[in-house]
Amino acid sequence: MPVHLPRSTGARRLVSGALTVAAVLLLVVPATLGDPVDETRVSTLVRLPVEPLLLLAVVLALPAGRPRLRTAVAAGLGGVLGLALVFRGLDLGFLRALNRPFDPLIDWRYAGSLVGLLRDSFGPLLGTALLVGAVVAAVAALLLLPLAAVRVAGVAARHRPQAAAVTAVLLAGWLVVVLVGVPGPAGSLATADTLRYVHHEVARVPGQLADLREFEAAARDDPAADVAPEDLVTALRGKDVLVVFVESYGRVALEDPALAPGVDRVLARGTRDLTDAGFDARSAWLTSPTFGALSWLAHATLQSGLWVDSQPRYDAVVTSRRLTLSRLFARAGWRTVAVVPANDRDWPQAEFYDFDHVYDSRNLGYRGPRFGYPTMPDQYTLEALQRLELEPRPRPPVMAEVDLITSHAPWSRVPLLVDQATVGDGSVFDGMPSRLDSATDIWPDPTRIRAAYGHAIEYSLSALVRFLTTYGDDDLVVVVLGDHQPATVVSGDDAGREVPVTLLARDPAVLAAVDPWAWEPGLRPDPEAPVWRMDAFRDRFLTAFGTTPAP
Incomplete structure (x- = not known):
């Protein structure tokens, strides 16, 4: 003009x-x-x-x-x-x-x-x-x-x-x-x-394109492809295996002086409660391929055994024939399911994981209120998994990837735990969100953001412990881990990408199988506990409980 x-x-x-x-x-x-x-x-x-x-x-x-x-x-x-x-x-x-x-x-x-x-x-x-x-x-x-x-x-x-x-x-x-x-x-x-x-x-564009070509070649060359189904995860036959991602559960939650005391109390109490319930635990650290967000990159990395640290790599791997943990468990006779309460629409990439069934916010049966970003409390997510998949008998063993999303940013409106027996269809949570701090209450103040993050992690871990002590049995094996560190407003500018990982079971043979890993006892890994890249987990897990994939 x-x-x-x-x-x-x-x-x-x-x-x-x-x-x-x-x-x-x-x-x-x-x-x-x-x-x-x-x-x-x-x-x-x-x-x-x-x-x-x-x-x-x-x-x-x-x-x-x-x-x-x-x-x-x-x-x-x-x-x-x-x-x-x-x-x-x-x-x-x-x-x-x-x-x-x-x-x-x-x-x-x-x-x-x-x-x-x-x-x-x-x-x-x-x-x-x-x-x-x-x-x-x-x-x-x-x-x-x-x-x-x-x-x-x-x-x-x-x-x-x-x-x-x-x-x-x-x-x-x-x-x-x-x-x-x-x-x-x-x-x-x-x-x-x-x-x-x-x-x-x-x-840097030519280097990125060359890197993607190399990654696509690695996705095609899968050492697990030659393992016969009868040789896969033989030490876990008959057991339900849950891989539980706790959103934004990063190393900062255990080591930042402003956050660690509350999270440490939850982990110490959880370790005692799980021990009383017959569980044992081993913990360490994994290096996530992402930071602050983009959880699907971490999920694909853990499942595929490939370092999926960008969207082009993700797009490449989910359109490849690479074998995921869930696909390998399905080959070995498990029923495989995904519980992704954040999803409110179809998930095309689920085909890559070969899940028999995908549960999301539309079919988990939740009748309660939404809590900001989280469509439902983690306590309900776990209760729905129990009701829909673990409780029915007779059935094949279940392998499930479960996403706990209450600890997703912006860490507002964190629910209160209720008695497990009252969770029902989630209507017990009616009216609760309006009594809790909203994102607009929290986000003007970085101190409140950090405190809210710590509280959300404490809730998610407490909900998982309560689920395991209520329903866990000798045939349950759980891998619980963070997907990535929280955003820099919580983690700081110089934070690494390590996240805690824990293996839980009541069967002593399961824990004995991972003795060579030298992971720490309990839910809280020691600062000097082993650190693996997240893409190393798939093949080491397969080796511990079945046949070693050929390099």
């Missing part, structure tokens, strides 16, 4: 000059931004970026009589700066949530999951407002920076000798500052961070 300037010549010049200054600032300020973690520091703005100078040098080098070419080049270069600004903003968000920068080659695939997560976590109104705000900011950057570049290029073209002289002096000054190493308030006074950022994003 054209800007209608006042008729007064002085006023017109004033407005035109203000627009030009604003355009220059739009090009300079984003280019001064450094490491995404530090982008909120004002001191990063006191730097001399080279990118606007290079933009001027390029447009001034074009033929003077080609205004359309100048406009197209300036708009294109401004668009690159706009894209870099948007991507670096996404980097900041991804670092806060996932402890890694945004990957433009793959992370666009998570857009649908992000929309659903925000709406489920913060409610339709606030969640939509956050999404709209982010989209408006991105669109503004992608529109305004090209417009700013076109305006500055036009002004420079009209004053070509002066603009060329200023550009040459500033570029020479920038080079001198770099060579001398003049420091600024936030690193070097001269910066080419945006240029390096764009180069890095482009240069």
Whole structure:
């Protein structure tokens, strides 16, 4: 839309000059931004970026009589700066949530999951407002920076000798500052961070494509494929095997001084209660392929024995013939089920896991209220598994993957435990969410966020212990683990990716089979307990309880 300037010549010049200054600032300020973690520091703005100078040098080098070419080049270069600004903003968000920068080659695939997560976590109104705000900011950057570049290029073209002289002096000054190493308030006074950022994003694409080809080859070469069904998990014949993922249950829950005391009390009490019920436990650490979110990557890694640390790898493995733990148990005669209460629609990737049945929020029989993101309390999820799969007799042994999602971000409206006998269809929880803290109550305060996370983990673990002490028998084997660490708002910027893992059973032979693992007794792994990558679990588990897959 054209800007209608006042008729007064002085006023017109004033407005035109203000627009030009604003355009220059739009090009300079984003280019001064450094490491995404530090982008909120004002001191990063006191730097001399080279990118606007290079933009001027390029447009001034074009033929003077080609205004359309100048406009197209300036708009294109401004668009690159706009894209870099948007991507670096996404980097900041991804670092806060996932402890890694945004990957433009793959992370666009998570857009649908992000929309659903925000709406489920913060409610339709606030969640939509956050999404709209982010989209408006991105669109503004992608529109305004090209417009700013076109305006500055036009002004420079009209004053070509002066603009060329200023550009040459500033570029020479920038080079001198770099060579001398003049420091600024936030690193070097001269910066080419945006240029390096764009180069890095482009240069890594070939490596990512090559990595994906190697991964696809590994998915085809499965050492478990040659193991005969009668040789699979022979030491677990007749036993129900549950693989229980506790959402966001990371090492920080056991080692952060603000979180560990409460979680430690739950684990210590749970160890005593389970021991009284005849269970023994062995615990260690697994390194998750993901951080802060994207739980399905961890699930696929544990099940497939492959390092599934990105969406392209996930897409590749779920369309391959790689044998998952659930598929291998099905070959050996188990009934296999998935309990995924977060799902409210069909799950096409379930075919890869070869589950005989998938339970989700639509068919678990829950008649109670929703608790923010979690569609139902973990206590109900486990009770439904018992009623629908473990209680009916006669039946084949069951292998189930179970997702406990009460500890999913934003860790609000954590339910209260009720007597197991009263869980029923979940209507016992009616009215409970309205009495609990909502996400909008918790998230303005990082201290409250961390406390809410710890409380959610305590609840999920307590619900599991209560389920096992109520229903567990000699023919039950449970692997319980976290899928990933919580977001950096809880874990901190330098957290690793380790999550606790525990094997539980009442049969001493089951625990004896994993003695070579050297895992720690009890529900809480020692800080020096073994650490495996999560993709190592499948084959080591198969080896401990059956035939070793050929390497």
